[in-house]
Amino acid sequence: MDVSPSGRTDARTNHERLLVAAREAFTVSGGASLTAIAKRAGVGIGTLYRHFPTRESLIVALYRHDIQELIDLAPALLADRPPLAALRGWFDEVARYGQLKYGVAEVIHAAAGGGLDDEYYAPLVHAIAQLMAAGVAEGSLKPDVDPEDVLLQLGVLWRINPDNGGQARAARILDLIVDGLLRR
């Protein structure tokens, strides 16, 4: 996932510089090649890869904060809405994040892609599990649905063309997904 911050100060420095460069690159243009990021950081491409073995791992590091927000949102929503509304609200937020912040989309996409790198996608699964548990307890959702299956289904959000009524389409599909979870 991420190289552990070891004793070497140069390693830590480079790690920092890479994150800064990546953040700049992403906020400026919404995307950049790894080569360009390494160059911007004044570091060799090899160094970038040692610190962040995959493209996602870099992005995850960048957007850890936002993802955490998403995760924390689940219990917050549950606190002041009925379970179903909370679930649907959370889905909406996922969609919104995805359209807004390139990085979050990337991560969820990667997570859903079966990257199996539990480290950072487990929390997302956990958030979903929480939301679903509330609905199950209430009797409105069917029990025994695997939250990972649901995360996987959310992956559809990133195959929707954003312009041209994509927002409406996303809403419709989220409705379908929720309906699929309802107890009959």
Added chain:
Amino acid sequence: MDVSPSGRTDARTNHERLLVAAREAFTVSGGASLTAIAKRAGVGIGTLYRHFPTRESLIVALYRHDIQELIDLAPALLADRPPLAALRGWFDEVARYGQLKYGVAEVIHAAAGGGLDDEYYAPLVHAIAQLMAAGVAEGSLKPDVDPEDVLLQLGVLWRINPDNGGQARAARILDLIVDGLLRR
């Protein structure tokens, strides 16, 4: 999508050779670089790209036949099963094709990806529409669901890791999708 067969015989020949080379490459190894396919066809990479502007367009041309099979299957299923069983059966078949034939997966993925190139993804939408219409007529499915939304949802099938219980997961998710379409 595909270059129109013009008067030039060399164009037609190369088109043919590319298809043959691609088919060989895909059946032999399940996948190949475009460079390799062009080389195998004895043609420049530029020629390959002129005939097939995108990777998908090449694969679509290759698997047009299989996709047609899938499309024809919809009415066949409807003829000898109740609508819901037909729908679910068709979904299963899509999943099976996807795991079996690389190309079909590619196409549906591309189609669902909003490639907007109606030419070859409209038939898939139409197949779904047929299946759904039967369910609606029978009263078991909700009306007014956009078949494209459903096709989009099927895209999840190609984010499932095939090994490691992927088959079971696909079945579970297809159940969820169908449940989402049921009238409540």
Added chain:
DNA sequence: CAGGTTACCGGAGAGGTCTCCGTTTCACCA
């Protein structure tokens, strides 16, 4: 504070995708 280990660095290189454009060749017509 000198020397040795060893983690870390950087970039060359392999292999891909896709574009661009100078060159070749075909089909048509006088």
Added chain:
DNA sequence: TGGTGAAACGGAGACCTCTCCGGTAACCTG
């Protein structure tokens, strides 16, 4: 049966991802 213009060809080149390994220098230890 040429001659000719448009269409098709092909590969160099720009740019990307990712790997590998010889060189470098930061820490530790005596």
